[in-house]
Amino acid sequence: MTTTPSTDPVSAAPSRFAHDTAVRSTGDSRYVGEVTSGWAVMEGGAPNGGYLMAIAARAMGATIAADERGPNRVDPVSVTAHFLAPAVEGPVDIDVEVVRAGRRHATLHAAMRQDGRECVRLLGTFADLDATGSDDVRVDRQPPPYPPVAECLDFTAAAIAQAEDGGYPPPPILHRFDHRVPHELAGWAVGRPAGRGEMGGHVRWYDGAEMDPLGVLAVLDCYPPAVFNTGDGSLGWVPTIELTVQLRRRPSPGYLTARLLTQAITAGGYLEEDGEVWDAEGRLVALSRQLALAAR
Amino acid sequence: MTTTPSTDPVSAAPSRFAHDTAVRSTGDSRYVGEVTSGWAVMEGGAPNGGYLMAIAARAMGATIAADERGPNRVDPVSVTAHFLAPAVEGPVDIDVEVVRAGRRHATLHAAMRQDGRECVRLLGTFADLDATGSDDVRVDRQPPPYPPVAECLDFTAAAIAQAEDGGYPPPPILHRFDHRVPHELAGWAVGRPAGRGEMGGHVRWYDGAEMDPLGVLAVLDCYPPAVFNTGDGSLGWVPTIELTVQLRRRPSPGYLTARLLTQAITAGGYLEEDGEVWDAEGRLVALSRQLALAAR
Numbered sequence: 001m002t003t004t005p006s007t008d009p010v011s012a013a014p015s016r017f018a019h020d021t022a023v024r025s026t027g028d029s030r031y032v033g034e035v036t037s038g039w040a041v042m043e044g045g046a047p048n049g050g051y052l053m054a055i056a057a058r059a060m061g062a063t064i065a066a067d068e069r070g071p072n073r074v075d076p077v078s079v080t081a082h083f084l085a086p087a088v089e090g091p092v093d094i095d096v097e098v099v100r101a102g103r104r105h106a107t108l109h110a111a112m113r114q115d116g117r118e119c120v121r122l123l124g125t126f127a128d129l130d131a132t133g134s135d136d137v138r139v140d141r142q143p144p145p146y147p148p149v150a151e152c153l154d155f156t157a158a159a160i161a162q163a164e165d166g167g168y169p170p171p172p173i174l175h176r177f178d179h180r181v182p183h184e185l186a187g188w189a190v191g192r193p194a195g196r197g198e199m200g201g202h203v204r205w206y207d208g209a210e211m212d213p214l215g216v217l218a219v220l221d222c223y224p225p226a227v228f229n230t231g232d233g234s235l236g237w238v239p240t241i242e243l244t245v246q247l248r249r250r251p252s253p254g255y256l257t258a259r260l261l262t263q264a265i266t267a268g269g270y271l272e273e274d275g276e277v278w279d280a281e282g283r284l285v286a287l288s289r290q291l292a293l294a295a296r
Numbered sequence: 297m298t299t300t301p302s303t304d305p306v307s308a309a310p311s312r313f314a315h316d317t318a319v320r321s322t323g324d325s326r327y328v329g330e331v332t333s334g335w336a337v338m339e340g341g342a343p344n345g346g347y348l349m350a351i352a353a354r355a356m357g358a359t360i361a362a363d364e365r366g367p368n369r370v371d372p373v374s375v376t377a378h379f380l381a382p383a384v385e386g387p388v389d390i391d392v393e394v395v396r397a398g399r400r401h402a403t404l405h406a407a408m409r410q411d412g413r414e415c416v417r418l419l420g421t422f423a424d425l426d427a428t429g430s431d432d433v434r435v436d437r438q439p440p441p442y443p444p445v446a447e448c449l450d451f452t453a454a455a456i457a458q459a460e461d462g463g464y465p466p467p468p469i470l471h472r473f474d475h476r477v478p479h480e481l482a483g484w485a486v487g488r489p490a491g492r493g494e495m496g497g498h499v500r501w502y503d504g505a506e507m508d509p510l511g512v513l514a515v516l517d518c519y520p521p522a523v524f525n526t527g528d529g530s531l532g533w534v535p536t537i538e539l540t541v542q543l544r545r546r547p548s549p550g551y552l553t554a555r556l557l558t559q560a561i562t563a564g565g566y567l568e569e570d571g572e573v574w575d576a577e578g579r580l581v582a583l584s585r586q587l588a589l590a591a592r
Contacts, residue, residue, distance in 0.1 A: 078538040078587040080376040084396045100380045123419040132564030141559035242374040248562040263437035266544040268428030291374040
């Protein structure tokens with residue numbers, strides 16, 4: 001590349017995420033979108049699951065937004081995706097079913113396919129997060145005790161610099177985010193794992209766009225597997241079987257703080273990855289959990 | 297009642313749970329079952345969500361067990377239920393769709409209806425837990441630090457005794473379980489909440505039956521809402537929007553140890569309830585999370 005991104009990623013450019021997750025109705029609760037190449041973990045590899053989930057959730061929200069039975073319930077307060085087959089770059093279609101349209105919540109079911117081959121099946125309940133107010137009732141859970149942004153490693157810039165020095169090219173998805181990672185959690189890539197199943201840090205879009213609720217779905221799946229930080233030596237593929245996200249609020253502007261934890265790898269290689277996302281005002285934005293399989 | 301259950305509930309009786317969750321195929325991936333009155337939180341009230349989930353999961357497992365494409369993948373390694381309307385005592389039918397039947401995992405989708413009215417929609421991935429082995433790879437997560445069974449309150453016996461002394465009749469679902477609850481977590485009912493969003497204790501079937509993986513689904517939804525122990529004074533209805541369970545192993549015989557935690561009640565009354573179940577050998581059996589709404 002002759003032009004490399006600036007280390008200050010904030011710009012007035014239109015949102016890459018909004019563009020790459022756009023869907024278009026073709027009638028009968030069917031939507032089409034385009035899986036782009038910029039969200040893969042490896043060059044030419046399968047796109048990130050959280051990104052796929054965001055495309056589908058956009059179609060689900062659009063379906064209920066167009067329904068005459070109620071208000072703009074476009075935010076998934078709980079959405080579950082089961083990953084059936086790897087997706088590829090190219091067109092995708094999403095068939096959405098309105099399971100129930102209630103006064104406050106709508107439940108939707110969706111199937112995402114490429115060339116007739118189903119890759120993701122989803123079930124979710126949607127609401128209008130702007131209508132729920134912003135005052136928390138009680139949050140015993142606290143944000144992760146990470147150092148402030150300025151004391152974290154500019155992980156994205158470091159990876160780009162390393163590539164320019166002849167190292168491995170950073171994964172395409174790394175270019176989507178401005179990652180500021182606590183040094184303790186960044187050492188796994190150079191043989192200094194933290195010794196527990198944790199990934200996380202401060203994160204925002206690389207292009208400086210505002211983070212919307214659907215962007216949070218991508219954030220919750222954008223880190224390397226938390227199990228890479230256990231120090232058990234396995235850095236192999238950790239395919240996601242199922243990912244569920246609970247969205248609690250629209251994030252305020254600024255960096256989000258995300259933490260992903262794996263605390264139980266059990267027989268057969270099954271593991272959970274529990275995520276949480278907080279906004280710059282210290283408010284809980286989302287919780288997530290996935291079931292994945294550790295490489296054996 | 298003239299006959300009251302013994303305080304030693306172990307007997308050779310056939311399993312009440314197996315009877316009350318039985319399903320019968322009527323062909324075309326459709327099953328019928330019977331919602332019985334013994335699983336309600338209030339006499340004559342709606343049956344417990346985990347119980348309904350177990351009926352549906354039994355139909356989903358039966359569907360894939362009858363599929364020629366693979367082995368007995370009858371155990372839900374991850375199953376999500378969205379609750380659409382309260383169920384009532386009486387017949388129920390479950391329509392199951394095989395979304396994908398892979399070598400190790402099968403993904404199934406199901407709709408549970410009563411008289412044509414849908415009450416639960418489910419999506420799950422099933423496997424054969426007996427085929428995954430029993431040796432855990434790594435479990436940093438530890439069982440809850442509860443006192444042993446003998447030092448806990450025999451909550452079921454206490455509730456029955458209280459009713460015989462002229463108190464409120466215990467909820468029907470309480471008779472399904474033999475509950476041994478740490479004293480600290482049992483005081484909420486008499487005005488001494490623990491001061492945090494936690495419920496839990498040791499638990500087994502009241503009739504002494506062996507606990508199968510589907511029984512764990514009912515266990516994970518059988519406690520009063522964890523939020524009742526915060527001391528915030530709200531003891532109102534906490535309807536479940538969505539419940540997801542990850543099953544990791546078939547439990548060993550003996551008491552299970554369950555813990556349910558609510559740590560974030562946010563704007564609009566949304567809260568999570570995170571559950572975990574361990575078996576008598578100290579092994580992780582299941583994790584769960586639900587999204588629910590606190591009464592306002």
